[in-house]
Amino acid sequence: xxxxxxxxxxxxxxxxxxxxxxxxxxxxxxxxxxxxxxxxxxxxxxxxxxxxxxxxxxxxxxxxxxxxxxxxxxxxxxxxxxxxxxxxxxxxxxxxxxxxxxxxxxxxxxxxxxxxxxxxxxxxxxxxxxxxxxxxxxxxxxxxxxxxxxxxxxxxxxxxxxxxxxxxxxxxxxxxxxxxxxxxxxxxxxxxxxxxxxxxxxxxxxxxxxxxxxxxxxxxxxxxxxxxxxxxxxxxxxxxxxxxxxxxxxxxxxxxxxx
Numbered sequence: 001x002x003x004x005x006x007x008x009x010x011x012x013x014x015x016x017x018x019x020x021x022x023x024x025x026x027x028x029x030x031x032x033x034x035x036x037x038x039x040x041x042x043x044x045x046x047x048x049x050x051x052x053x054x055x056x057x058x059x060x061x062x063x064x065x066x067x068x069x070x071x072x073x074x075x076x077x078x079x080x081x082x083x084x085x086x087x088x089x090x091x092x093x094x095x096x097x098x099x100x101x102x103x104x105x106x107x108x109x110x111x112x113x114x115x116x117x118x119x120x121x122x123x124x125x126x127x128x129x130x131x132x133x134x135x136x137x138x139x140x141x142x143x144x145x146x147x148x149x150x151x152x153x154x155x156x157x158x159x160x161x162x163x164x165x166x167x168x169x170x171x172x173x174x175x176x177x178x179x180x181x182x183x184x185x186x187x188x189x190x191x192x193x194x195x196x197x198x199x200x201x202x203x204x205x206x207x208x209x210x211x212x213x214x215x216x217x218x219x220x221x222x223x224x225x226x227x228x229x230x231x232x233x234x235x236x237x238x239x240x241x242x243x244x245x246x247x248x249x250x251x252x253x254x255x256x257x258x259x
Contacts, residue, residue, distance in 0.1 A: 002075060003036035004173060004205050005060070010034070010069035012055060029055045030066070031229040039172070042199060042206045044216030046252065047226035053209045056226070057177045060207070061094055074172065090120040093171040097178035099159045103150050109136070109161050110146045116169045135164040138201075140194060156187035160194070167202065177209045192218050213252060217241065225249045 010033045013026035029052045037043050047053045058064040060071060062078055073092065076083045083089075093116070096102045103112050110132045117128060133143055139160040150158055159179065166174050176195075180188040196219055198204060208220060216223055216238075223235040225248060233246040244250055 004039045005037040006072040007035050008070045010066045012067050029229050039205050040203050042220045044220035044223045045209045051226045052229040053226045057209050090169045091172040093166040094175045095162050095166050095179045097182050099162050105150050108147045112161055113164045120169050139164045155183055173205045175207045
């Protein structure tokens with residue numbers, strides 16, 4: 001079976017800030033990164049702040065273009081204009097850390113959830129309303145949230161709305177970028193439980209980008225340790241997490257789990 005997502009020798013650099021008018025010096029952020037993700041897998045990408053993992057997420061989502069290398073989704077080169085303009089875009093979705101910034105504050109919960117539906121599906125208003133109610137129920141909310149605005153919801157409730165939006169068009173792949181790190185610990189646990197249930201129910205293929213190892217151990221099948229734009233180690237079986245070899249991986253484990 002071919003991989004759903006294939007990242008091949010991807011590099012990305014950005015211009016350094018506060019340079020002179022004619023200086024074009026760039027800082028490498030992603031350095032020759034390669035990995036594969038198969039249907040139904042949950043891959044964790046863990047690294048400290050500034051390691052480049054969120055930039056990698058933007059490259060996967062098509063929000064940034066790699067300077068070199070290729071990213072294939074379901075066999076298609078995502079850099080090609082034909083792919084970016086096609087309906088296959090609906091097969092990729094995301095949930096971000098800042099739930100407030102990722103929604104329109106003037107949209108109701110139902111309008112937020114319906115954004116991808118309105119873009120990719122032509123359905124009647126009754127079918128649309130029924131689908132929104134189904135999605136609310138899937139993320140543990142009821143119809144009373146239908147017309148609520150973001151400021152009328154807690155952080156955990158609004159992130160559930162973002163999750164409902166992410167699964168609205170039944171995507172093949174969802175990227176979660178620090179999706180629970182801004183929430184209180186008790187709410188994090190509830191959201192992680194919800195995500196674990198959704199992974200089983202929908203057979204989701206997911207990547208979790210995080211600096212929190214407990215999130216990854218709760219949800220992921222495999223782990224990539226990311227440091228200074230490089231993959232320094234991969235663990236292909238979560239049960240073998242205590243057998244890491246790289247010094248950075250060991251340092252992360254020691255600091256969080258006391259391995």
